[in-house]
Amino acid sequence: MARSHRLLWAGLLVAAAGIIAVRWLFGRALASATERAAQGSAVVTTRCGPIEVQQAGDGLPxxxxxxxGGGHDQGMDWARPLTREGIRVIAMSRFGYLRTPRPADASPEAQADAHACLLDALGIARAAVMGVSAGAASALQMALRHPDRVDALALVVPIAWKPGSVADSAPQVSDEKDEWLLRLLGSDFLYWAGLQVARDQVFRHVLATPAELIHEASAQEQARVNAMAEHVLPVSRRALGLRDDTRLGKHLRPAALESIRAPTLIISARDDGFGTYAGAEYTASHIPGARFIGYETGGHLLVGRDEAVRDAIARWVRAATPR
Known part of the structure; x- marks a missing residue:
């Protein structure tokens, strides 16, 4: 009996030590992520409300x-290399992300108006506009609602409307999966734990990218996509925006694509788990003069395509933007 008690106490001590270690590791990761997400940005007062923004570089805006899952930090992580191409990057946090509050009307149309308000506050008359994933919805709306402000439009793996008859290889996301994703994306600890014990599943189901592509990629690409996944923390400070984005695809409506006059570049990958390829291809085919770049592989994170995509966007912006 004494031996069994000792074993029980030893087991409890090991479990307690494990819990303490996990809490310490999580606390350290969350504190680091929170500090990183606050770096380099400022909250700008606009006539559409406060908007968080980070800027880098000089030249074409x-x-x-x-x-x-982003914010100004995700945008700048992606676009900072463009500053070497004579481009001034203005990376903002959309409604419900980090320090940009979510208003009662958080629609893509209202967000597009807020983009114009931000340019006003920064004293910028016209700019190229690039929307990635769910951010493409408001970028597209800006080209529709404020055509005089948009010199060039780039949509990368865009969440975009398409007719039901357009073939789409990606499965529809069920309401049950939506709820599961929302629980995961509403908790800093659950998301962090998922990265520790099931990172491949996070890539596949949350970031819509085949994990095998990442394992086969270069060390530089693996570092990029792993950093992108980790930089979703602190997810709790992005939760309001994430909830809107999770349901965005089910509430998109047709847009007057034929009326867009901004030179437009659209990029996607056929194996994107969010099924953006068909919508991207459809959108490009209905915007006059738009160029579509479609990759067979790359997933939603465009694994292995990063440098080519940035080069294409830099050339597009330079060609389309008056100097």
């Missing part, structure tokens, strides 16, 4: 509209 590019409004960078981030995707799901």
């Amino acid at each position: 590019l409004l960078m509209v981030h995707g799901s």
